[in-house]
Amino acid sequence: MTMTLLSPEHSVVVSRERRARVVVLASGSGSNFAALADAAADGSAPFAVRGLIYNVAGAGVAARASARGIPARLIAHQGFRSREEFDDAVVAALREMEAEWVAMAGWMRIATTRLLEAFAGRILNLHPSLLPSFRGLRAVEQALAAGVKISGCTVHAVVPAVDEGPIVGQAAVPVLEGDDAASLGARIHAAEHLLYPMALARAIAAAG
Amino acid sequence: MTMTLLSPEHSVVVSRERRARVVVLASGSGSNFAALADAAADGSAPFAVRGLIYNVAGAGVAARASARGIPARLIAHQGFRSREEFDDAVVAALREMEAEWVAMAGWMRIATTRLLEAFAGRILNLHPSLLPSFRGLRAVEQALAAGVKISGCTVHAVVPAVDEGPIVGQAAVPVLEGDDAASLGARIHAAEHLLYPMALARAIAAAG
Numbered sequence: 001m002t003m004t005l006l007s008p009e010h011s012v013v014v015s016r017e018r019r020a021r022v023v024v025l026a027s028g029s030g031s032n033f034a035a036l037a038d039a040a041a042d043g044s045a046p047f048a049v050r051g052l053i054y055n056v057a058g059a060g061v062a063a064r065a066s067a068r069g070i071p072a073r074l075i076a077h078q079g080f081r082s083r084e085e086f087d088d089a090v091v092a093a094l095r096e097m098e099a100e101w102v103a104m105a106g107w108m109r110i111a112t113t114r115l116l117e118a119f120a121g122r123i124l125n126l127h128p129s130l131l132p133s134f135r136g137l138r139a140v141e142q143a144l145a146a147g148v149k150i151s152g153c154t155v156h157a158v159v160p161a162v163d164e165g166p167i168v169g170q171a172a173v174p175v176l177e178g179d180d181a182a183s184l185g186a187r188i189h190a191a192e193h194l195l196y197p198m199a200l201a202r203a204i205a206a207a208g
Numbered sequence: 209m210t211m212t213l214l215s216p217e218h219s220v221v222v223s224r225e226r227r228a229r230v231v232v233l234a235s236g237s238g239s240n241f242a243a244l245a246d247a248a249a250d251g252s253a254p255f256a257v258r259g260l261i262y263n264v265a266g267a268g269v270a271a272r273a274s275a276r277g278i279p280a281r282l283i284a285h286q287g288f289r290s291r292e293e294f295d296d297a298v299v300a301a302l303r304e305m306e307a308e309w310v311a312m313a314g315w316m317r318i319a320t321t322r323l324l325e326a327f328a329g330r331i332l333n334l335h336p337s338l339l340p341s342f343r344g345l346r347a348v349e350q351a352l353a354a355g356v357k358i359s360g361c362t363v364h365a366v367v368p369a370v371d372e373g374p375i376v377g378q379a380a381v382p383v384l385e386g387d388d389a390a391s392l393g394a395r396i397h398a399a400e401h402l403l404y405p406m407a408l409a410r411a412i413a414a415a416g
Contacts, residue, residue, distance in 0.1 A: 149215030
C-alpha cells in the first residue's frame with residue numbers, strides 16, 4: 001500500500017525549445033511554488049516557472065523565489081480599492097512576465113472576472129480536499145470533522161465559483177488514527193507537491 | 209502506484225473461539241457477500257458469516273450462499289404492507305440467525321428505525337463513492353459526471369439518513385481516461401471486496 005494515490009497521468013512529450021511559461025500566484029510559505037519550480041528546473045516538465053506574484057509582504061514564498069533566481073513581484077492587496085483593481089494589477093504583472101499559464105498555489109484571494117477572462121482556461125488552482133467534498137476554507141478541518149478515512153487534494157481549472165471548475169488531477173492520502181489538522185495537512189501538502197507539477201503538465205498537454 | 213488506496217487498518221487480534229456472528233443483507237449478485245464469506249472462511253477474520261437475507265427471488269447472491277453452505281432466507285418485500293412490517297420480518301430472521309452484526313451489501317431497501325434500533329451501531333453499509341461525495345443512487349454515474357479523477361467506496365455505520373453515519377473505512381481508486389459506469393463500477397467493486405472485510409473487522413474490534 002502506498003501512502004498516496006495519484007490520478008493517472010499520460011506521458012507528456014516535452015519540447016525543450018517550447019515550454020509553457022507559468023507564473024505562480026501565492027500568499028504563503030510557497031512549498032507548492034517550490035515543487036513547481038523544481039519540477040520545471042529538472043528539464044522534464046513541459047513548463048518553465050517564469051515568475052512569482054505574491055500579495056503578503058514577507059511571505060516565505062518570496063525567499064524561495066529569490067533562492068531559485070525566479071523574478072518575484074509583491075502586489076499587496078491592501079493598496080487597492082476593489083478586488084477588480086487588484087486583479088487588474090495582477091493581470092498587468094502576469095503580462096509583463098509573459099505568462100501563458102497561471103498556477104495558484106495557496107493564493108488567498110478570490111479571483112474576479114478580470115483575471116479569469118484574461119487567462120480563461122489557463123488558470124489552475126490547488127485545493128486540499130478530494131473535491132467535490134469539502135469546498136471552501138479549512139478543508140482539512142472539514143475532512144477531520146466528517147470522519148473520512150481518505151482525503152487528498154485536487155488541481156482544477158479556475159472558474160468564477162469558488163473551488164469549482166473542471167478537475168485536472170487528484171491525489172488521495174489516508175487519514176490516520178490520531179490525526180489533527182497539522183498532521184493531516186502535512187500529509188496532504190506532500191501529496192500536493194507530487195500532484196501539482198503532474199496536473200499542470202497534463203493541462204498543458206491537453207490544451208495543445 | 210497501486211490502483212487502490214485502502215484506509216489504514218490496525219491489526220486485529222482474532223479469537224477463533226469467539227468470532228462475531230454476521231448476517232449479510234443483499235439484493236443482487238452478491239460479490240460483496242462472497243468477499244465477506246470468503247474472508248471469514250479463511251479463519252483470519254474476527255467474524256463468521258452466519259447467514260444471508262435477500263429480498264429478490266433469484267438474486268445471484270442466493271446461489272453464492274448455497275455454494276458456501278451458508279443459510280439463506282428470502283424475504284420478498286412485495287409481501288409486506290409497509291417498510292416497517294418488512295423490517296420486522298428482517299429483524300425476526302436476523303434474531304433467528306443469532307446475528308450480532310448486520311452487513312448490508314447491495315441491500316436495495318431503505319432501513320427503518322425497526323431495523324436500526326434492533327441492531328443500533330451494529331449495522332454497516334457499503335456505498336460506491338468516497339463519501340461525503342456522491343450520496344444516493346447512481347453514485348458511479350455521479351462521479352463520472354463530476355469529472356473526478358479519484359473515486360472509491362465507503363463502509364459506514366447505518367443511521368436513519370441515507371448514506372450517512374460514521375465512516376468505518378474507505379478505499380480510493382483512479383478514474384481512468386475513457387471510463388464509463390461499467391468500467392469504473394467494476395474497479396470500485398474490486399476495491400469494495402478488499403475494503404469490506406477489513407472495515408467490518410475494524411468495526412468489531414472498535415466495539416470491543
